[in-house]
Amino acid sequence: MTENPTVAPLTGDDPPRLGPYRLLGVVGAGGMGKVYLGVDTAGRTAAVKALRTMDGIDGMDGTDGEDPGLPARFRREADMARSVRGPGLAAVLGHGLSGERPWLASEFLPGLTLTRAVDRFGPLAEADVRALGAGLAGTLARIHTAGLVHRDLKPSNVVLTRGGPYVIDFGIARPEHGMTLTGAGSAPATPGFAAPEQVLGRRTGPPGDVFALGAVLAFAAGGRLPFGDGHPAAVQFRTVHEEPDLEGVPAALLGVVTDCLAKEPAERPEPREVARRLRTERGAVRGTAQGTIRRLAPRRPAWRAGPLAAELARRAADVDRTVRSAAPETAPSRRRVTVAGAATAAVAVCAAGGGAGWWLLRGDGRRPGVPAATPLARYTPGTAPAPLWTRDGLATDGVGPLTADRVVVAGTPKGLAAWAADTGEPAWTWTGRGAPLTGAGLLAAAGVVLAVTAGGRLTALDARDGRERWSRADGAARLLAADADTAYVLDGERRLRAQPLTGAGARWTTPAATGTAKGAAAAAAGRRLVVAGSDGTVTAYRTDDGTAAWHQDTGAGVALTPAVADGTVYLGGASLRALALADGARRWTTPAPGTGSWGSPAPADGSLYVVWQDQLIAVDARTGEQSWSVLPGTHALPTTAPVVQGRSLYHPLGADLSGPDDGVVTVDLRQAAAAWSLGGGGDEPWRLTGAANRVFLAHAGTLRAMPVL
Structure with missing residues (x-):
């Protein structure tokens, strides 16, 4: 391994491996143990935090050893870390809490603690403090929403990365409901950052974290500890009885920092209010009688431009060099993929020192557009990677997910919710008209999201913020498809309607084919609306007036979603067929290999991916000739088209053609082989x-953002 200042070499006391992670070096050390740079056989890096070796500890009950509370605290940290998620926190990749050396692995990105950054580069500029504080306040808000209090926010528990600031170390985090900090003889959180109520051993709630945030901002802006240093008792006395030393804090920030440092918890602002003030408040210009609003020139924060950003980039290069120089391990080969449970990613981090490295595999969220996620370089066959992010609270049998603009939208028990597609950060919620009808589906086009609620009410929401643009109670039953300016809707009387996305009256209404009585699936493109009915019939309607352009009978016996690409419509059924979109002229037909039907096809990069019975099959989109097939181990559900992203194909599995889902298989399109599976054995659909x-x-009830190859 190449040595570098970011990753120190392992010593004779360090284990070579913890769980699935081969340890490449040490990135930090502290009272609880060490943090290692780890890599699994898929090539994914992780920050692996390991409890220090303690003679005499037999388990995790905290009854033996030199520090009886340490194992229990480590377990609590893992539990707390897994229970809160969101930007500014890192996803847990795995843990092992019952062995001789308990460990916790989190996503890894090189970074500097705020303590090291200020010591090396000096106090942050006002604009950088604002960006830092707004980010930390948003993260605290997410922690508090999860019902937790961090209770030890301090500069060494804030890591600056090229993607922004992160809050780390849940070692003394507690549920919010009435817990005090200390037991008899134990020390409180870090003096100078612990709130007065913490110092006095009283109940500590979310306002305690806000106090600590104020102290962190004072340190970042002035480079000084607001209650000084010295003996802990002296610092604690000043915290309770004296005003903070805010020398060096810009005048424009004094108001919000002072309010955070109020002695009484009830007088401190909530985190979201802190974030709002840091983004909007500006100080008065000196020398004016009335004071004016000061406009700050736009600038990139220090972690993205300047000396600090250069240091973060160097650390990233150090880690990359260490991983590249490590001798690779050969992953075991497997001919078949077993259906394995997915590792649900909660959010946490590993911390044990000022220069540790940290996490995040996703984009940085910059505009325009959603940054594409970095594909996995390697993976372990048969082992599903951790999600990029997860969110809970979905309706178990609701609508979505659906991508729209920069968000992904899904149904909740009371309405809809949207999250940023790249980070999973909550974007908006809508509960104005109740939960959307499950059978009606969702549509997105031209910056709006369409949903149908009770009574057949069709509502259009702004995809950016969830605001209601318009709503019509006109008997909508199912959303079929949309093009640039029109949504195509099936109503309760089995009529097709062309609904302008502006909310104006329908452009046309026409009776639908008989096969739509028990369900329908559709696609719209090239001035055609192609509707597949539950009886296997497919009809293409002209989108300008609603008249029928052509008709097909696929023999499917179920509504299979058509696929359209490059002027061609692809249909499943008794035969897989490619037709001219304009007039239905046949371009090629491929009969099913045996009994049964082809499923809903998905075109991508010149291939057509489709299921038949227990096989996932790729055919040449120009000729219909089969390229390869994969046996995922059970039937692949035909009514859902495969989802292709990057060099990966995801598809749900089922015990029979229309029965309950049995997990999701991922296919490596480069090798034409199954890569891993998620879930299995449940009754709820994916x-x-x-x-x-x-x-x-x-x-x-959970939404996962999964990586691709």
Whole structure:
């Protein structure tokens, strides 16, 4: 291994491996143990935090050893870390809490603690303090929403990365409901950052974290500890009885920092209010009688431009060099993929020192557009990678997921919710008209999201913020498809309607084919609306007036979603067929290999991916000739088209052609082989969509953003 200042070599006391992670070096050390740079056989890096070796500890009950509370605290840290998620926090990749050397692995990105950054580069500029504080306040808000209090926010528990600031170390985090900090004889959180109520051993709630945030901002802006240093008792006395030393803090920041440092918890602002003030408040210009609003020139924060950013880039290069120089391990080969449980990613981090490295595999969220996720360089066959992010609270049998603009949208028990597609950060919620009808589906086009609620009410929401643009109670039953300016809707009387996305009256209404009585699936493109009915019939309607252009009978016996690409429509059924979109002229037909039907096809990069019975099959989109097939181990559900992103194909599995889902298989398109599976054995369906090198899976109330190859 190449040595570098970011990753120190392992010593004789360090284990070579913890769980699935081969340890390449040490990136930090502290009272609880060490943090290692780890890499699994898929090539994914991780920050692996390991509890220090303690003679006499037999388990995790905290009854033996030199520090009886340390193992229990480590377990609590893992539990707390897994229970809160979101930007500014890192996803847990795995843990092992019952062995001789308990460990916790989190996503890894090189970074500097705020302590090291200020010591090396000096206090941050006002604009950087604002960006830092707004980010940390947003993260605290997410921690508090999860019902937790961090209780030890301090500069060494804030890591600056090229993607922004992160809050780390949940070692003394507690549920919010009435817990005090200390027991008899134990020390409180870090003096100078612990709130007065913490110092006095009283109940500590979210306001305690806000106090600590104020102290962190004072340190970042002035380079000084607001309650000084010295003996801990002296610092604690000043915290309770004296005003903070805010020398060096810009005048424009004094108001919000002072309010955060109020002695009484009730007088401190909430985190979201702190974030709002840091983004909007500006100080008065000196020398004016009335004071004016000061306009700050736009600038990139210090972690993205300047000396600090250069240091973060150097550290990233150090880690990359260490990983590249390590001798590779050969992953075991497997001919078949077993259906394995997915590792649900909660959010946490590993911390044990000022110069540690940290996490995040996703984009930085810069505009325009959603940054594409970095594909996985390697993976372990049969082992599903951790999600990029997860969110809970979905309706178990609701609508979505659906990508729209820069968000992914899904149904909740009371309405809809949207999250940033790249980070998973909550974007908006809508509960104005109740939960959307499950059978009606969702549509997105031209910056709006369409949903149908009780009574057949069709509502259009702004995809950016969830605001209601318009709503019509006109008997909508199912959303079929949309093009640039029109949504195509099936109503309760089995009529097709062309609904302008502006909310104006329908452009045309026409009776639908008989096969739509028990369900329908559709696609719209090239001035055609192609509708597949549950009886296997497919009709193409002209989108300018609603008249029928052509008709097909696929013999499917179920509504299979048509696929359209390059002026061609692809249909499943008794034969897989390619037809001219304009007039239905046949371009090629491929009969099913045996009994049964082809499923809903998905075109991508010149190939057509489709299921038949227990096989996933690729055919040449120009000729219909089969390229390869994969046996995922059970039937692939035909009514859902495969989702292709990058060099990966995701598809739900089922015990029979229309029965309950049995997990999701991922196929490596480069090798024409199954890569891994998620879930299995459940009765609730998996719902999929994809965008920007991510595949979004909704299942059992959870939304996962999965990586691709």
